[in-house]
Amino acid sequence: MSLSGFEVEVQRQGNAGLETEEMTLNMGPQHPSTHGVLRFVIKADGEVMREAIPDVGYLHRSIEKISEKVGYHGFMPYTDRVDYVAAMFCNQGWSMACERLAGIEVPKRGEYCRVIAAELNRISSHLLFLGTMILDIGAMTPFFHTFREREKINDLLEELCGARLTYNYMRIGGVAWDLPPNFAERTLEFLDALEPALDEHNDLISYNKIYVERLANIAVIPPDLAINYNLVGPNLRGSGVHYDIRRDEPYSVYPDLEFDVPIGTGEVGTVGDCFDRYIVRVHEIKQSVRILRQCFQQMPTGAVIAKVPRKFKPPAGEAYVRIESARGDMGWYAVSDGSEFPYRCKIRTGSFSAMSIIDRVSPGLMIADLVALISSLDVVAPEVDR
Amino acid sequence: MDATGIHERLKARFEVGVGECNSTAKDPCITIDPAAIAAVCRFLHDDPDLRFDCLSNQSGVDYKAKEQIQVVYHLYSYPHRHRIVLKVDVPRETPALPTVEGVWKAANWMEREIFDLLGVTFDGHSDLRRLLMPEDWIGHPLRKDFVEPEEYHGINTSRESLLR
Numbered sequence: 142m143s144l145s146g147f148e149v150e151v152q153r154q155g156n157a158g159l160e161t162e163e164m165t166l167n168m169g170p171q172h173p174s175t176h177g178v179l180r181f182v183i184k185a186d187g188e189v190m191r192e193a194i195p196d197v198g199y200l201h202r203s204i205e206k207i208s209e210k211v212g213y214h215g216f217m218p219y220t221d222r223v224d225y226v227a228a229m230f231c232n233q234g235w236s237m238a239c240e241r242l243a244g245i246e247v248p249k250r251g252e253y254c255r256v257i258a259a260e261l262n263r264i265s266s267h268l269l270f271l272g273t274m275i276l277d278i279g280a281m282t283p284f285f286h287t288f289r290e291r292e293k294i295n296d297l298l299e300e301l302c303g304a305r306l307t308y309n310y311m312r313i314g315g316v317a318w319d320l321p322p323n324f325a326e327r328t329l330e331f332l333d334a335l336e337p338a339l340d341e342h343n344d345l346i347s348y349n350k351i352y353v354e355r356l357a358n359i360a361v362i363p364p365d366l367a368i369n370y371n372l373v374g375p376n377l378r379g380s381g382v383h384y385d386i387r388r389d390e391p392y393s394v395y396p397d398l399e400f401d402v403p404i405g406t407g408e409v410g411t412v413g414d415c416f417d418r419y420i421v422r423v424h425e426i427k428q429s430v431r432i433l434r435q436c437f438q439q440m441p442t443g444a445v446i447a448k449v450p451r452k453f454k455p456p457a458g459e460a461y462v463r464i465e466s467a468r469g470d471m472g473w474y475a476v477s478d479g480s481e482f483p484y485r486c487k488i489r490t491g492s493f494s495a496m497s498i499i500d501r502v503s504p505g506l507m508i509a510d511l512v513a514l515i516s517s518l519d520v521v522a523p524e525v526d527r
Numbered sequence: 528m529d530a531t532g533i534h535e536r537l538k539a540r541f542e543v544g545v546g547e548c549n550s551t552a553k554d555p556c557i558t559i560d561p562a563a564i565a566a567v568c569r570f571l572h573d574d575p576d577l578r579f580d581c582l583s584n585q586s587g588v589d590y591k592a593k594e595q596i597q598v599v600y601h602l603y604s605y606p607h608r609h610r611i612v613l614k615v616d617v618p619r620e621t622p623a624l625p626t627v628e629g630v631w632k633a634a635n636w637m638e639r640e641i642f643d644l645l646g647v648t649f650d651g652h653s654d655l656r657r658l659l660m661p662e663d664w665i666g667h668p669l670r671k672d673f674v675e676p677e678e679y680h681g682i683n684t685s686r687e688s689l690l691r
Contacts, residue, residue, distance in 0.1 A: 198657075198661070206669055241553060242553075365580075366632075369580070370633050371581055371583065390608075460553050472583055474584055485589075526659055
């Protein structure tokens with residue numbers, strides 16, 4: 142790694158008696174760039190970090206323990222709170238785990254409703270990522286552009302399920318309601334406007350020289366390290382690993398849909414740097430738009446939910462399902478003892494592993510680049526703590 | 528490779544420590560003795576035909592009726608796209624087993640979480656501290672017999688006090 146300007150200065154003046162000593166700094170738990178409530182203990186020599194140790198748990202609500210008390214249907218609204226930026230995926234993960242336990246098949250139209258809701262949610266989650274990432278780097282304007290588009294998705298999803306953030310839209314066996322009238326037309330209209338807006342976004346900021354220089358070659362995560370730390374989703378693909386659960390372990394109706402899996406190519410620096418993790422998400426939005434257009438074309442008519450008894454008692458056993466959430470491979474491990482209540486539910490999230498790699502990647506970074514690293518990993522604190 | 532094949536490979540490599548294989552379960556699983564888990568994981572990770580390079584999930588389940596805590600490993604191989612589940616039973620009174628942090632770094636935090644919420648000790652772990660609960664918390668919330676304390680540092684935790 143080349144020396145920063147500060148380090149060069151320290152070396153140059155070293156003989157002139159300039160002494161440096163290690164400082165311990167506290168960052169958080171309230172800090173706008175930490176995306177929720179979390180804290181870092183930073184050991185730094187001037188501006189260069191020796192170590193950044195994450196301290197999590199501020200948002201721990203024992204959601205897994207709650208699952209053991211509220212029953213299978215009753216747990217659905219709680220899953221929204223696991224990752225409130227992309228709650229549809231939590232709904233979907235829990236429904237799929239329950240369906241796998243009980244061997245329930247979801248009607249085709251229900252699956253399409255799920256994919257439409259989930260992909261809209263993926264776009265909105267990625268738009269939030271783009272806005273906040275750029276804001277953390279220090280640019281204000283693009284934040285308003287991405288949030289303008291995100292508001293339109295919130296409106297669409299509110300129409301779909303009555304909530305803008307914690308949707309509680311899916312049910313075991315399908316979804317709660319069919320699409321509202323004219324939903325397809327309005328969504329397609331939005332998608333038509335989103336694509337030029339995204340191009341404008343790229344012109345404005347993505348390849349802006351100042352922005353690129355803040356991200357290129359910063360916090361490089363090589364692919365084998367990413368897999369060893371179980372990085373998932375866009376973070377893994379940013380490191381150049383060509384893997385997407387939707388394509389490689391397909392579930393729902395994804396086998397019937399055509400889309401590409403973008404990966405980091407090191408186009409402005411090294412594969413696996415902050416820029417790659419950023420740009421992968423920009424490309425993923427475009428793929429989600431493609432998926433949504435196909436969904437509206439292919440969607441059959443029919444029921445949106447299978448017959449599931451109100452008193453849901455899956456046979457004793459266990460199931461592990463993985464879905465591709467906005468933050469990547471999300472694992473739901475559900476154990477049933479045959480009663481009305483889950484015996485155990487474990488949720489393994491993308492932010493959890495992303496958070497655990499920070500103290501490995503941070504040594505040698507500037508303090509300001511820690512902010513870039515955290516945002517580029519798209520960490521959502523409640524998803525770490527659950 | 529399917530679960531039966533993986534089980535045969537393990538049986539051939541390890542004389543003791545590899546238990547039964549349940550290949551008819553939704554997620555086929557192999558039972559492993561606590562003492563053997565680290566070596567088995569190292570083999571599963573390194574063997575070129577198996578190459579389990581990803582610890583997808585590690586969780587603990589408290590089976591109170593059996594007086595056991597089960598640690599469950601969901602492994603996945605990116606090169607071969609195959610998977611297996613390993614299960615290790617440890618006694619509920621003295622739950623301890625070797626860490627697999629040396630094989631997959633991802634285990635570092637997942638084992639800390641299991642230690643925190645279920646009180647399982649991972650021998651050889653580099654940094655076994657509570658992860659989610661406060662450092663001075665007493666007890667392990669995901670145990671089936673956990674009773675929530677009435678207050679924490681003078682903060683009343685009962686629902687009734689909130690409704691008043």
